[in-house]
Amino acid sequence: xxxxxxxxxxxxxxxxxxxxxxxxxxxxxxxxxxxxxxxxxxxxxxxxxxxxxxxxxxxxxxxxxxxxxxxxxxxxxxxxxxxxxxxxxxxxxxxxxxxxxxxxxxxxxxxxxxxxxxxxxxxxxxxxxxxxxxxxxxxxxxxxxxxxxxxxxxxxxxxxxxxxxxxxxxxxxxxxxxxxxxxxxxxxxxxxxxxxxxxxxxxxxxxxxxxxxxxxxxxxxxxxxxxxxxxxxxxxxxxxxxxxx
Amino acid sequence: xxxxxxxxxxxxxxxxxxxxxxxxxxxxxxxxxxxxxxxxxxxxxxxxxxxxxxxxxxxxxxxxxxxxxxxxxxxxxxxxxxxxxxxxxxxxxxxxxxxxxxxxxxxxxxxxxxxxxxxxxxxxxxxxxxxxxxxxxxxxxxxxxxxxxxxxxxxxxxxxxxxxxxxxxxxxxxxxxxxxxxxxxxxxxxxxxxxxxxxxxxxxxxxxxxxxxxxxxxxxxxxxxxxxxxxxxxxxxxxxxxxxx
Numbered sequence: 111x112x113x114x115x116x117x118x119x120x121x122x123x124x125x126x127x128x129x130x131x132x133x134x135x136x137x138x139x140x141x142x143x144x145x146x147x148x149x150x151x152x153x154x155x156x157x158x159x160x161x162x163x164x165x166x167x168x169x170x171x172x173x174x175x176x177x178x179x180x181x182x183x184x185x186x187x188x189x190x191x192x193x194x195x196x197x198x199x200x201x202x203x204x205x206x207x208x209x210x211x212x213x214x215x216x217x218x219x220x221x222x223x224x225x226x227x228x229x230x231x232x233x234x235x236x237x238x239x240x241x242x243x244x245x246x247x248x249x250x251x252x253x254x255x256x257x258x259x260x261x262x263x264x265x266x267x268x269x270x271x272x273x274x275x276x277x278x279x280x281x282x283x284x285x286x287x288x289x290x291x292x293x294x295x296x297x298x299x300x301x302x303x304x305x306x307x308x309x310x311x312x313x314x315x316x317x318x319x320x321x322x323x324x325x326x327x328x329x330x331x332x333x334x335x336x337x338x339x340x341x342x343x344x345x346x347x348x349x350x351x352x353x354x355x
Numbered sequence: 356x357x358x359x360x361x362x363x364x365x366x367x368x369x370x371x372x373x374x375x376x377x378x379x380x381x382x383x384x385x386x387x388x389x390x391x392x393x394x395x396x397x398x399x400x401x402x403x404x405x406x407x408x409x410x411x412x413x414x415x416x417x418x419x420x421x422x423x424x425x426x427x428x429x430x431x432x433x434x435x436x437x438x439x440x441x442x443x444x445x446x447x448x449x450x451x452x453x454x455x456x457x458x459x460x461x462x463x464x465x466x467x468x469x470x471x472x473x474x475x476x477x478x479x480x481x482x483x484x485x486x487x488x489x490x491x492x493x494x495x496x497x498x499x500x501x502x503x504x505x506x507x508x509x510x511x512x513x514x515x516x517x518x519x520x521x522x523x524x525x526x527x528x529x530x531x532x533x534x535x536x537x538x539x540x541x542x543x544x545x546x547x548x549x550x551x552x553x554x555x556x557x558x559x560x561x562x563x564x565x566x567x568x569x570x571x572x573x574x575x576x577x578x579x580x581x582x583x584x585x586x587x588x589x590x591x592x593x594x595x596x597x598x599x600x
Contacts, residue, residue, distance in 0.1 A: 160412045160424065166401075179401060182408065
């Protein structure tokens with residue numbers, strides 16, 4: 111499955127107007143929310159880099175190993191983009207990322223791949239649902255921040271590589287499909303549980319979607335549609351892998 | 356300790372003349388030896404990248420974590436230089452690297468750091484002795500290959516960062532020094548044992564130093580001095596860390 115086949119992003123409600131980039135200077139709550147968004151994304155890319163590079167060591171061939179290392183390297187470039195934007199905004203990147211350390215550490219420690227295929231699926235399915243979510247949020251931020259978020263959420267070539275390798279493995283031994291489908295469900299469950307934790311702890315970040323004082327957000331109906339889109343895209347990724355969602 | 360304080364490299368014996376770069380085309384045994392050298396170095400950088408990126412997750416702070424990730428990224432750039440040279444020579448990089456997969460996998464599985472400090476020392480002491488060894492070999496190859504080897508063996512900033520962090524940890528709790536000194540000895544023992552294995556299995560690579568038909572190499576006395584230099588530099592690195600070698 112490629113990005114072109116994915117569900118289109120939803121549009122915010124009719125009465126929603128995206129903040130002007132100047133709000134980063136004039137609205138302290140909005141500024142705090144964007145710092146949180148860039149911080150959680152930057153730390154996510156940093157840990158994705160570490161995990162992808164580490165999982166490369168599980169590759170069956172040196173060719174696959176260097177292909178995965180190349181993807182890890184692209185994740186590091188995304189980390190740098192986000193870190194540099196934080197610095198440009200006058201923010202200490204370490205301070206912006208640190209609040210999200212525990213959530214990511216728990217996600218990764220609960221989803222340690224036991225083999226090469228589980229690592230590939232984690233890179234595709236786990237990162238996929240994360241990137242979908244951040245692109246949904248990007249509808250609610252100023253144009254400059256949105257452009258950066260869209261850049262770091264682009265597909266890094268994981269999709270085609272992972273789909274090819276996982277389908278070949280299932281063709282070779284159809285019995286692995288059951289175990290890998292369970293693994294996909296576990297990844298989503300852990301991702302949702304950490305997302306809820308972050309939303310509960312970081313009011314500013316949540317306010318980007320649900321709105322704040324003087325700033326409208328998504329209503330309950332739109333929140334429902336957003337969750338439906340995330341679920342639908344996840345199901346499409348699992349289907350592309352030849353797995354039941 | 357910085358590179359400036361390290362022991363100077365030895366000069367090959369008086370009767371030694373480095374091969375001309377044209378030997379890469381005209382001398383199949385020399386060409387095979389250089390492919391082995393670039394292959395072992397490339398795979399070494401690839402696995403160093405994977406391990407450094409993975410060890411970054413052990414960092415006590417997000418700042419140290421991103422500093423180590425930055426070093427991993429530099430190792431990946433070195434990997435790319437070597438891979439690109441192999442491609443330029445008309446060699447499949449995967450084929451050139453694969454013979455060294457087992458040795459590196461065994462080295463890494465025998466030297467899994469149990470914490471942040473062990474990971475740092477592995478990056479500095481383990482990579483340090485490896486880089487010293489490759490720079491010694493580089494005296495025996497043509498100028499074009501030598502320049503590439505010297506580039507990928509440069510200090511990536513590991514030294515200053517590691518020395519600072521390890522000395523601070525020993526200051527804070529002097530009891531860790533004993534455990535870390537043992538760890539340093541284990542790293543060197545494992546590195547030597549894998550180096551012997553590679554030397555035994557890859558005749559072409561060994562012939563770069565010991566010489567081959569029509570190509571003089573190091574005599575026994577020079578081999579002894581080379582080992583003395585490697586040991587001396589290792590001892591200096593351990594001393595810089597505040598550890599007994």
